[in-house]
Amino acid sequence: MQNIYLARQPILDLNARICAYEVLFRDMNKESVITGDRYASAAVISNVLNKFGKKELLEDKRGFVKIDEKFLLNDIIFSVPKEFFVFDLLEYVAITERVVERLAHLADEGYVLGLNDTQLTLNTFEKYAHVLKYLSFFKLDFERGLDDDTSFYIKELKKYNIQVIASKVEDHESYEIAKKLGADCFQGYFFAKPKILENAKYEASQFDVLKLYNLLMQDTSIDEITTEFEKSPEITVQLLQFMNSGAFHFRNKISSIHHVITLMGRVTLAKWLMLMIYSKSLSKNKNHKPLMLMVQNRIELMEIILKDVEPNVKSDRLGEAYLVAVLSLIDTIFSMKLEDILEGINISESVKEALLDYNNIFGEILQVILFIENSNFKGVTQFESDNSLASGTVQKAVVRAIENVNHFNHPEMV
DSSP states (O other): OOEEEEEEEEEEETTSOEEEEEEEEEOTTSOOOOSOHHHHHHHHHHHIIIIIOHHHHHTTSEEEEEEOHHHHHSGGGGGSOTTTEEEEEOTTOOOOHHHHHHHHHHHHTTOEEEEEEEOOSHHHHHHHTTTGGGOSEEEEEGGGOOOTTHHHHHHHHHTTTOEEEEESOOSHHHHHHHHHHTOSEEOSTTTOOOEEEEEEOOOEEHHHHHHHHHHHHTTOOHHHHHHHHHTOHHHHHHHHHHIIIIIOOOSSOBOOHHHHHHHHOHHHHHHHHHHHHHHTOEESSOOOOHHHHHHHHHHHHHHHHHHHHOTTOOHHHHHHHHHHHHHTTHHHHHTSOHHHHHHHHTBOHHHHHHHHHOOHHHHHHHHHHHHHHTTOHHHHHHHHHHTTOOTTHHHHHHHHHHHHHHHHHOGGGO
């Protein structure tokens, strides 16, 4: 399976403690080859939230992400949780009336803004005069040299409560100069090179994401939208990682994808899908990776066996079964402890008990699925006996699940 990559470089305070990270785009070759800044911004944010996980990547710190004018002015920016990132405006962005209005709007909404790797001169103050009041950070590029009045300008920035980050600090001499000038934070190779991080690449189908987006923006029933969500485990897994990032704090415990969609709302979900589209982290074909096929196989088995045990099962119970099946492999996908993931998502007790202790019927079925995967036929037979099922019922469910998964991965063959 191909992997995805990000680079992370620490930003240190005056006490040499990490106060934030800059998150940098890397392509499939681990290079910083950017074909478009808007795409790079969306890819970084989407990968942090949906693939790596905010907690795993940034811990309790913010991530600095570079943004250009197109990303700044697109409403997709409001789909990004404001607690997690600093939007770092690239220097070449012209400070037009629209840009000033958008920065003011973002600041009013509680987003944290900064200027990326910029020289500090009189021209800088003239260019950014109308937006300094909206900024929280200013990255001073040490690689490009310093103005004679840099110390004075830093003091002027601090009148706006702007923290100055000395960036591209490559040696001890530059570090000492930055401290004398009054810099608040520091970033550069003198402290640490960007660390390349990798994760498994599980991309949703472009077709599936666009179809879901259209359904959310139309007057489509929640039931139909839920059905489409459940057809793509890749989208579901990324949604669960997004929730695990702490982007949402639901008071109610989650029991199904239907529940998630209802609580998040159509507009929020549509913006989240649009962020995925902008990030170009989508597959152009509908073939699924082996791990996702295993997830889908568990989904099929959970539903089929539950219907065998409870012939008149209601949709809310099937929704819980689906969530148990998806979450049963989530620790492998996220490379995190299952307990930590469940705590971050605030999952319902019945789903949690099924996953952690194999309690209730969902847990029993999950255990049977593990028996099947490990060829424990005695356990399967015992389950059939305990639930008054005819001998061979589970084997028939396995055959049906395989047929459904084959159709799921190659719908054109059916």
